[in-house]
Amino acid sequence: MKLIKQLILASATLALAASANASANGAAAPAARASASAEAPDALVKRISLDVIESAKADKQIQAGDQKRVMDLVETKILPYVDFNRMTQLAAGRHWRSATPEQKKALAREFRTLLIFTYSGALSQIKNQSVEFRPMNAQPGDQEVEVRSQVVQPRGEPIMLNYRLAKTPAGWKIFDINVLGAWLVETYKGNFNAGISKGGFDGLIKSMAERNAALAAKSGK
Numbered sequence: 503m504k505l506i507k508q509l510i511l512a513s514a515t516l517a518l519a520a521s522a523n524a525s526a527n528g529a530a531a532p533a534a535r536a537s538a539s540a541e542a543p544d545a546l547v548k549r550i551s552l553d554v555i556e557s558a559k560a561d562k563q564i565q566a567g568d569q570k571r572v573m574d575l576v577e578t579k580i581l582p583y584v585d586f587n588r589m590t591q592l593a594a595g596r597h598w599r600s601a602t603p604e605q606k607k608a609l610a611r612e613f614r615t616l617l618i619f620t621y622s623g624a625l626s627q628i629k630n631q632s633v634e635f636r637p638m639n640a641q642p643g644d645q646e647v648e649v650r651s652q653v654v655q656p657r658g659e660p661i662m663l664n665y666r667l668a669k670t671p672a673g674w675k676i677f678d679i680n681v682l683g684a685w686l687v688e689t690y691k692g693n694f695n696a697g698i699s700k701g702g703f704d705g706l707i708k709s710m711a712e713r714n715a716a717l718a719a720k721s722g723k
Contacts, residue, residue, distance in 0.1 A: 543667045543674040544638040546583060547649045551633050554579050585668065585675035586614065592677070593690040597698050605703050612710035613690075616717075630656045633663070645669045 541549075554575060558564050563571040590610045591598045598606065636650040646668045652660040666678040666685075678687045697706035 541673065543640070543647050543669075544635065544649045546674050547651070547665050547667070547676070548633075548635050550580055550583055551651070555631065555633065583674070583676060585670065585677045586610070588668070588675075588677045589687060592687045593694050595691050595695065597694070597703060601703050605707065608707045609703070609710075612707055612714060615714045616710055634660070647674075 557575055557579065561571060561575070564575065587610060590606075590613050593613070594601070594606075594609065601609070632654045633651050634654055636652075638647060638649055640647040646666065649665045649667060651663050651665075653663050654660050662680065662682055664680040665676050666680075667674045667676050678685055680686070694706060697709055701709065
């Protein structure tokens with residue numbers, strides 16, 4: 503089940519991980535931003551989800567575990583549509599208000615790196631899965647919505663996969679994901695709280711940096 507969770511989260515969480523860097527460099531193209539601003543949230547999620555899954559299935563290098571190809575896929579097809587900075591802020595909770603700008607930047611950087619290492623191998627596991635979307639329960643003028651879907655597997659029960667999106671001047675952006683009833687932000691919020699309680703904000707950043715260094719050494723990066 504852990505592998506299935508990683509598989510399902512891969513397309514979205516890798517985008518979350520990479521988008522912090524994109525935000526700093528203005529990576530989203532004007533044409534992409536203009537298109538997204540006019541696109542309904544459920545249509546947006548459906549389009550990028552199906553596009554990523556089909557691209558991963560068709561790419562032999564991704565199937566072979568080529569991390570660069572995985573990141574290229576994320577950067578071109580998902581990255582512009584995720585608000586990673588908000589996701590990091592929500593995961594940090596009340597501690598975010600007392601952090602310095604340098605600490606916030608460092609935490610976002612380490613969180614991005616951790617998610618990349620955690621999920622970069624999962625896209626290569628996509629084989630015969632498909633995604634089905636449910637009707638969205640939203641009202642005109644809503645600034646936040648939830649898009650519900652499920653991943654259908656060749657064997658076993660469908661797996662719930664829901665997204666939270668917020669409306670921004672650049673269009674709808676994903677800021678949280680729910681797999682099997684667990685919201686990603688809440689999961690990391692517990693980890694962040696534990697790390698800060700033990701060693702403060704700098705202690706959390708240091709522990710994440712050490713973990714990322716170990717993951718980098720293991721992967722040969």
